[in-house]
Amino acid sequence: MSDDNPLAPEPATEPAPWRAPAKVRAPHNIHAIGIGRTGAAYIEALIRTGEVEDLLAVPGTRFAALLIDIGDDDLLVPGDYARSLKARLRSRGISTDGFHYESLVLAMPDQAALGQLPKGTALPKAGDHVPRAIAKAIFALNAEAGESALQRFADHVKGSDVPSTVLLAYGLAGGTSSGMAVDLAQLLKGKLPASAQVVGVGQLAHSGDGDYFNSAAQYQAIDAVDAALQSSTNPFGGGFFVVASEQSWQRLSAYTSTGLKEVRQRFKQMVTNRFVADSFMRFVMSDGSEHLVRALQPGRGRCTLFDVAKLTHPGVQVLPGEAGSKWDAVLQQWIGFVPKYSRLRDSFRTDYAEVHVHASHDMQTDMIDVSFKEVIASHYLNGGKSGKASYLSFHNELFDVLTAYGNVILPGALKDDFAAYPASKVSFDKLDAAGRLLEQA
Numbered sequence: 001m002s003d004d005n006p007l008a009p010e011p012a013t014e015p016a017p018w019r020a021p022a023k024v025r026a027p028h029n030i031h032a033i034g035i036g037r038t039g040a041a042y043i044e045a046l047i048r049t050g051e052v053e054d055l056l057a058v059p060g061t062r063f064a065a066l067l068i069d070i071g072d073d074d075l076l077v078p079g080d081y082a083r084s085l086k087a088r089l090r091s092r093g094i095s096t097d098g099f100h101y102e103s104l105v106l107a108m109p110d111q112a113a114l115g116q117l118p119k120g121t122a123l124p125k126a127g128d129h130v131p132r133a134i135a136k137a138i139f140a141l142n143a144e145a146g147e148s149a150l151q152r153f154a155d156h157v158k159g160s161d162v163p164s165t166v167l168l169a170y171g172l173a174g175g176t177s178s179g180m181a182v183d184l185a186q187l188l189k190g191k192l193p194a195s196a197q198v199v200g201v202g203q204l205a206h207s208g209d210g211d212y213f214n215s216a217a218q219y220q221a222i223d224a225v226d227a228a229l230q231s232s233t234n235p236f237g238g239g240f241f242v243v244a245s246e247q248s249w250q251r252l253s254a255y256t257s258t259g260l261k262e263v264r265q266r267f268k269q270m271v272t273n274r275f276v277a278d279s280f281m282r283f284v285m286s287d288g289s290e291h292l293v294r295a296l297q298p299g300r301g302r303c304t305l306f307d308v309a310k311l312t313h314p315g316v317q318v319l320p321g322e323a324g325s326k327w328d329a330v331l332q333q334w335i336g337f338v339p340k341y342s343r344l345r346d347s348f349r350t351d352y353a354e355v356h357v358h359a360s361h362d363m364q365t366d367m368i369d370v371s372f373k374e375v376i377a378s379h380y381l382n383g384g385k386s387g388k389a390s391y392l393s394f395h396n397e398l399f400d401v402l403t404a405y406g407n408v409i410l411p412g413a414l415k416d417d418f419a420a421y422p423a424s425k426v427s428f429d430k431l432d433a434a435g436r437l438l439e440q441a
């Protein structure tokens with residue numbers, strides 16, 4: 001559904017909608033590389049969606065996944081999911097030749113192997129935060145293993161004539177991933193066929209992420225992505241999604257305070273990060289990836305915000321059996337929070353927006369639609385409510401009657417459009433010279 005003027009009044013009587021005959025979609029391959037803990041969560045989400053399984057049932061398609069981290073703590077669970085995907089393919093009689101999965105575990109080297117580190121620097125343990133410069137150095141030390149894993153990945157991508165998108169997913173606030181991501185994307189680009197586009201996926205940290213929230217690494221990571229996107233050798237030719245998780249965090253943590261504090265915090269972090277990664281990958285795979293391919297078009301050479309704007313959480317503020325009118329007020333309240341939690345600055349404007357609403361049919365989907373249009377147009381679209389910017393909205397039915405969310409997609413952002421950028425710079429500026437040297441890269 002789309003219209004030029006987002007807030008144009010609906011005609012009083014609408015003619016019956018014309019429906020195009022069901023089209024046979026051309027298949028589109030999705031492949032993914034994940035770095036660090038967040039990258040692993042995105043690969044796991046992709047494998048868990050089930051859509052990959054259906055994609056591989058189509059003749060000629062392929063799927064490759066590669067995970068890279070220092071230490072293997074965060075790679076074990078996705079590995080289990082990959083094994084079970086293989087088993088499911090076999091049980092359906094689908095060839096497993098189309099599925100390539102590899103994890104590359106890098107070891108923390110000796111201090112001596114890393115050369116001159118700033119005085120007094122202790123090497124982190126594998127699994128802890130690795131400063132960006134050390135992560136880069138470790139990637140360089142493992143160049144041979146990295147090159148050959150990327151080559152195997154690219155060879156698998158090349159084995160299909162179907163056009164492909166290769167996602168490179170990671171946490172912007174992490175050191176391991178953000179330190180390696182751009183170099184890795186550059187290497188990858190040189191190995192892929194012209195029919196494959198590379199798309200970056202960088203998740204911003206949220207305020208429940210402890211030291212990762214607005215971290216010094218995130219400041220450098222946003223800088224590096226911005227520079228890469230604007231360089232003549234931009235490795236993210238297909239675009240770059242910046243994924244905002246703040247509203248999903250706020251929606252889960254507001255009004256929940258039972259349980260042991262530390263356990264509660266860890267559990268909520270896990271639930272939030274899974275929810276965000278799942279929502280993103282469900283979008284990627286939806287309708288044969290046609291939404292992904294379209295939504296990337298207006299954002300080339302800049303970042304495209306992907307804000308997972310959660311509106312309700314089961315059992316929080318709204319309970320089963322409560323009056324629908326209570327739900328409406330909660331939905332409107334949380335749609336109104338989008339500008340507060342999107343991590344975009346108030347000055348950001350664009351010519352294009354998409355909102356993908358996920359709600360059960362019990363919820364007032366028309367009201368959700370109108371509210372999103374009102375909020376997005378007035379805050380982010382050039383010309384505001386009466387401008388000519390494009391606004392597309394889509395509905396997906398959720399069977400879970402207590403959950404509703406909208407994926408808000410806004411292309412055209414540069415680093416200075418993100419509120420997260422100056423906020424992370426504050427952390428960077430607080431570091432001493434040695435600390436800066438370690439996160440700078």
Ligand SMILES: Nc1nc2c(ncn2[C@@H]2O[C@H](COP(=O)(O)OP(=O)(O)OP(=O)(O)O)[C@@H](O)[C@H]2O)c(=O)[nH]1
Binds near residue numbers: 173
């Ligand atoms: N605290 C927490 N954060 C998570 C979890 N899963 C994903 N994250 C995200 O991870 C981000 C931090 O980046 P990581 O992916 O852990 O970083 P990394 O690439 O492994 O790099 P290091 O900092 O060197 O470990 C946080 O901002 C969260 O958004 C989780 O279960 N708990």
Ligand SMILES: [Mg+2]
Binds near residue numbers: 036037127129174
């Ligand atoms: Mg890590």
